[in-house]
Amino acid sequence: MTPRLKSLTVTDFRSIRGTVTVPLDSPVVLIHGQNGSGKTSLLSAIELGLTGHVASLARVDPSFDSHLVHKAATEGRVSITVEGLTDLSQTAEIKSTNRKFSGKGVLSPLLSRFYGERCYLAQSTLARLLEIYQHKDARLTESPLTKFVKDLLGLDQLDALVEGLHDAGDVRRLRIGAPLFWDVRDAIPKLETEITRLTKDQSALNADILQLTESVQAKLLVMGLPEQTDIRSPQALSQLQSEASEPELQRLAKIRRDIGAVIEQWSSVRSGVTAQERDAAEARSKITAESLQHWRDGSGKQLESVFAAMAAYFSDLPSPSSTRPTHARSVALQTVSAELKRCSSVLARDVDDTKQLAALDEGIGKSRSRIAVLDEQIAKHAAAAGSLAEALNSILPHVHSEECPVCRRNFGEVSEKPLSEYLARQISALTASAGRLQAHSKERVEAAASLVNAERSRGIAAGRVLTTEARDELKTRVARLSEFDLALQQLETAVIEGEKCLNDASEASASLNALRAKDQKATTIRAAAQKFAVYLSLREVGESEPLAEALQRFQSHVSKSEDALTAKESARRDANASVKQLNVLEVQKKELAKAISDNKERLLRMSQLKVVADRRIAQAKELSRRARDQRTAIVRRVFNESLNALWRDLFVRLAPDEPFVPAFALPESDGGAVEAVLETLYRSGGKGGNPRAMLSAGNLNTAALTLFLALHLSVKPALPWLLIDDPVQSMDEVHIAQFAALLRTLSKQHGRQIVVAVHEKPLFDYLALELSPAFQNDRLITIDIGRAADGKSVIDYEPQVWVPDRAIAA
Incomplete structure (x- = not known):
């Protein structure tokens, strides 16, 4: 059964508003409508229903899918019915919502491509058909015209061979097709460089091991071992692991701390205490205590009430009852004054913060731009410094303080100079343009520091901007703080009096307690001094020896013993640290030796593989060249004799008076892929130029139209359909008449189902007359699309069937 289009239902699709159903079950369907009425939308809906895509719109507008649904709707819908498609569904429904399609077209991918290239000629495609079939890519393997040539001549196998061997023509193409070969090609010089670097590292490592060994031997000498002692000997290891001195x-x-404490105690004890001194001290303590209690019951309570009120604002103020009143009042007064000053300052600054933020934003933008320029200049001058300069330069933009971003240590511990300046000097020393790099780096650091300061200032200024609620709260706070400040000022005399009472009472009590304890200390201290002699194995304190001199003798002995043990322990720790580092270096030495050996083996293996690969690439190049030569010979022998003849006949039929006819030509060079290009030929002989330059606008339209028809007729009709949107642009009456006759021939004699859309009513009526049914079972459908008063699309459908002419029959 011959494939036929049966019907189409469209809802809110492009210019179609509402739902319309279009019958298509006729050899010829003519569609008429004014501009914007929706006739092109009907043809696009047919393409969407058949292929699941609208390729004709995608060629001119990549974002076409955002305009498929009518602007007054949220969802568009297309339903199509066909018959005669073997092994395929005869119906399809596709929805479009939010630039997404749901549903599948009727045709397979192969038939969809055939429909888009050889069955449907969109209005936007007609004027650009010649350009579309002249692809601009150097290989041209994806252009529709080149695909047609390949299908026509059966070049699939040769094309597959040439395409498969294409990457062998240039090793740069093997990055994707043969990534392992490219990796090996790049890895060989890298391996050679790596082996050289590892060898240098091995020599430097041996020097470090020798230096550390000599350092450990020097430390063992300090610990009392003989000179040139083997650091791996059991005696040396035993000394290093021993912690007996700790x-x-x-x-x-x-003992040293205890001796010092005894010396301090002894210095405070010099004489005894009399009974008269003790009685006077007790009487004075009683009088001062009574005066202090009287003050606390009067002015002290008033001061406590003020502090209780301030506790709601300052929870950490010292209490005047638990500390000195003068101190408590001074701290409170300073706190209130500072808070008053701060609140006033915040209110004053709030007005200026907005202007400051704007100025800071502008400065930050300029600083970032300057840093970007400096980074480019630094990268330019640092490029010649080798891998080390590149590594240092990559670290420099991340240095904003004295902390190293690699090891996280503080550079200020080893140098007084900033870390950024040190890095800049090292980079400059590695490049030929050291002066410029150092200047740019220094300027970059200064610009980065300025940017950090500006961003910090901006954050501070942004944080100071007050809300209306915060501003009102601050004003209330200022008023309350002023009341506290006044109250504290008025209590100054009372606080001074309380401070005096407190000091007198404290001094009297302390004096009394000191007198009571002084008698017992002298006896206790001498007994404690005798114990130190026992602990240190020294001579005891003699009866006539002053205690201060004995304690000094003990302290001197302890200091000398500590110094000797500390030096020995320090040498042991340093030696242990060096031995650990030496062990690490020994392991690294073994790893380096193994890495050098492995890299040499890998280099030998890769070099052998590359020799084999290079030989195979040369063979592939030769095979590809022979395949291209054979393909070119086939194209030159067959191409002009097949398609050009069909295109010429169609063009001459529509433009009998045109002296030029369009044709295909092949490039002069035999290299490269199949490339179909267009030219014009004189009917009398000889070549012209490109059809776009040699033909008039009307005949150019005719050339494009006949090229499309030639492409359709030159192969077996997998889909015997022709859908053309407004095909007679810039044509005169002769061309239109010839075109109508050609459509009649294609429909009546070649069995093509034809759908044509036009916007001119006289042309529509003329085509309806020319394509009217000519025999029994022949039909014609005319469709006039318009809009109702409510803006919805309406269809005027008129089927025409063949009716015998009774006058002729009679």
Whole structure:
């Protein structure tokens, strides 16, 4: 059964508003409508229903899918019915919502491509058909015209061979097709460089190991071992692991602290206490205590009430009852004054913060632009400095402080100079343009610091901007703080009096307690001094020896012992650290030796593989050249004799008076892929130029139209359909008449189902007359599309069937 289009239902699609159903079950369907009425939308809906896509719109507008649904709707819908398609569904429904399609077209991918290239000629495609079939890519393997040539001549196998061997023509193409070959090609010089670098690292590592070994031997000498002792010997390892001096150091430190404490105690005890001194001290303590209690019951309570009120605003103020009143009042007064000043300052600054933010934003933008320029200049001058300069330069933009971004150590511990300046000097020393790089780096650091300061200032200024609620709260706070400040000022005399009472009472009590304790200390201190002699194995304190001199003798002995043990322990720790570092270096030495050996083996293996690959690439190039030569010979022998003849006949039929006819030509060069290009030929002989330059506007339209028909007729009609949108642009009456006759021939004799859309009513009526049914079972459908009063699309459908002419029959 011959494939036929049966019907189409469209809802809110492009210019179609509402739902319309269009019958298509006729050899010829003519569609008429004014501009914007929706006739092109009907043809686009047919393309969407058949292929699941609108390729004709995608060629001119990549974002076409955002305009498929009518502007007054949220969802568009297309339903199409066909018959005669073997092994395919005969109906399809596709929805379009939010630039997404749901549903599948009727045709397979192969038939969809055939429909788009050889069955449907959109209005936007007609004027650009010649350009579309002259693809601009150097290989031209994806252009519709080149695909047609391949289908026509059966070049699929040769094309597949040439395409498969294309990457072998240039090793740069092997990055994708043969990534392993490219990796090996790049890896060989890198491996050679790596082996050289590893060898240098091995030499430097051996020097470091020798230096550390000599350092450990020097430390062992300090610990009492013989000179040139083997650092791996059991004796040396035993000394390094021993921690016997640590407990002794701790014991001596404790004794030293105890001796110092006894010396301080002894210096405070010099004489005894009399009974008269003790009675006077007790009487004075009683009088001062009574005066202090009287003050607390009067002015002290008033001061406490003020502090209780301030506790709601300052929770950490010292209490005048638990500390000195003068101190508590001074702290409170300073706190209130500072808060008053701060609140007033915040209110004053709030007006200026907005202007400051704008100025800071502008400065930050300029600083970032300047830093970007400096980074480009630094990268330019640092490019010649090798891998080390590149590594240092990549770190420099991340240095904003003295902390190293690699090891996280503070550079200020080892140098007084800033880390950024040190890095800049190192980069400059590695490049030929050291002066410029150093200047740019320094300026970049200054610009980065300025940017950081500006951003910090902006954050601070933005944080200070007050809301209306915050501003009102501040005003209330200022008023309350002023009341506290006044109250504290008025209590100054009372606070001074309380401070005096408190000081007198404290001094009297302390004096009394000191007198009571002084008698007992002298006896206790001498007994404690005798114990130090036992602990240190020294001579005891003699009866006539002053206690201060004995304690000084003990302290001197402890200091000398500590110094000797500390030096030995320090040497042991340093030696242990060096041995650990030496062990790490030994492991690294073994790893380096293994890495050098592995890289050499890998280099040998890769070099052998590359030799084999290069030989195969050369063979592939030769095979590809022979395949291209054979393909070119086939195209030159067959191409002009097949399609050109059909195109010439169609063009001459529509434009009998035109002295030029369009034709295909092949490039002069035999290299490259199949490339179909267009030219014009004189009917009398000889070549012209490109049809767009040699033909008039009307005949150019005719050339494009006949090229499309030639492409359709030159192959077996997988889909015997022709859908053409407004095909007679710039044609005169002769061309239109010839075109109508050609459509009649295609429909009546070649069995093509034809759908033509026009916007001129006289042309529509003329085509309806020319394509009217000519025999029994022949039909014609005319469709007039318009809009109702409510803006919805309406269809005027008129089927025409063949009716015998009774006058002729009679």
